Amino acid sequence: MASSQPRIPVGISACLMGMEVRHDKGHKHSRYCTDTLAHYFQFRSLCPEMGAGLSAPRKAMRLVERDGGVRLVTTDGRRDHSALMQDFIDRALPGLVDLRGFILMAKSPSCGMERVRVYKPDGDVLHRDAAGLFAAALQARYPLMPVEEEGRLNDDSLRENFVERVFLYDDWCQLVASGLTAGALIDFHSRHKFQLLAHCQRTYRQLGPLLSDLKSRPLDAIADDYIHAFMAAMKQRVSRGAHVNTLQHLAGFLRHELSDTDRHLINEQIEAYRREEVPLIVPMTLLRGGLRKVQQPYLEKQGYLSPYPDALGLRNRV
Numbered sequence: 426m427a428s429s430q431p432r433i434p435v436g437i438s439a440c441l442m443g444m445e446v447r448h449d450k451g452h453k454h455s456r457y458c459t460d461t462l463a464h465y466f467q468f469r470s471l472c473p474e475m476g477a478g479l480s481a482p483r484k485a486m487r488l489v490e491r492d493g494g495v496r497l498v499t500t501d502g503r504r505d506h507s508a509l510m511q512d513f514i515d516r517a518l519p520g521l522v523d524l525r526g527f528i529l530m531a532k533s534p535s536c537g538m539e540r541v542r543v544y545k546p547d548g549d550v551l552h553r554d555a556a557g558l559f560a561a562a563l564q565a566r567y568p569l570m571p572v573e574e575e576g577r578l579n580d581d582s583l584r585e586n587f588v589e590r591v592f593l594y595d596d597w598c599q600l601v602a603s604g605l606t607a608g609a610l611i612d613f614h615s616r617h618k619f620q621l622l623a624h625c626q627r628t629y630r631q632l633g634p635l636l637s638d639l640k641s642r643p644l645d646a647i648a649d650d651y652i653h654a655f656m657a658a659m660k661q662r663v664s665r666g667a668h669v670n671t672l673q674h675l676a677g678f679l680r681h682e683l684s685d686t687d688r689h690l691i692n693e694q695i696e697a698y699r700r701e702e703v704p705l706i707v708p709m710t711l712l713r714g715g716l717r718k719v720q721q722p723y724l725e726k727q728g729y730l731s732p733y734p735d736a737l738g739l740r741n742r743v
């Protein structure tokens with residue numbers, strides 16, 4: 426289903442869009458990206474290896490540690506393309522500042538986000554926990570940007586987590602673009618505090634006090650500390666128990682305002698969610714219905730209740 430909202434700019438490895446840019450001139454088309462997420466994300470595709478000036482087809486490459494550094498080398502060991510790749514990275518990264526997320530192709534020595542193999546010069550595997558050269562540089566330059574591998578999007582909770590973080594990061598970037606003020610920072614926190622509570626209670630307890638005295642330091646510095654801690658916390662998966670806790674917290678605001686029947690129904694479905702009998706969307710929908718009846722502006726604006734378009738169906742699966 427198409428969205429009437431402007432689509433959010435998100436980067437993607439070009440082979441995932443179906444472009445024949447892999448070393449064997451093949452692709453790794455992700456239907457989920459092009460058929461579902463593309464309704465909400467304005468994908469900007471790039472292939473670091475093609476961008477570095479290589480052709481398709483080309484010799485397969487891998488990461489090799491030698492001379493104290495990690496190099497991008499053809500599997501036959503004859504060509505070292507590290508300098509070409511570094512040149513591409515230096516040229517490309519500044520132009521990615523407007524992206525609100527990036528979906529990468531796994532295992533690639535250029536695009537892999539994690540668990541990429543690094544070889545010794547003799548061909549043995551040295552370790553398996555590197556990132557591809559482009560992926561590492563992307564994450565170092567834009568540490569707040571949500572980055573995920575396409576294969577991990579098959580996991581319901583990782584997919585939900587990534588999409589939620591893209592929408593949050595977009596909200597933050599819009600705040601910064603329209604001018605950081607104390608009021609805007611407090612409003613952001615107020616809108617997203619229950620998402621934070623669900624993801625990480627410890628960070629939730631830290632960030633409230635951080636914003637309690639906005640005159641203690643320059644606002645830019647406080648905002649920087651805030652958003653780095655916030656986005657790091659949002660990477661944590663939300664457990665079923667944490668969702669139950671957050672739902673009960675929100676339902677508590679309505680305890681004097683809803684009828685016994687409505688309150689009972691909401692609590693019953695929160696418990697059914699705890700027992701894994703219904704997905705998260707069920708108690709969430711009831712809670713939103715209850716809020717509509719009592720018109721609580723503070724609760725209505727909570728991002729936790731609608732972190733992304735319902736049509737994505739993500740909360741039907743967690």
Ligand code: SF4
Nearest residue numbers: 439440472530533536
């Ligand atoms: S994984 Fe990255 S470098 Fe390899 S073909 Fe896909 S986009 Fe290009």
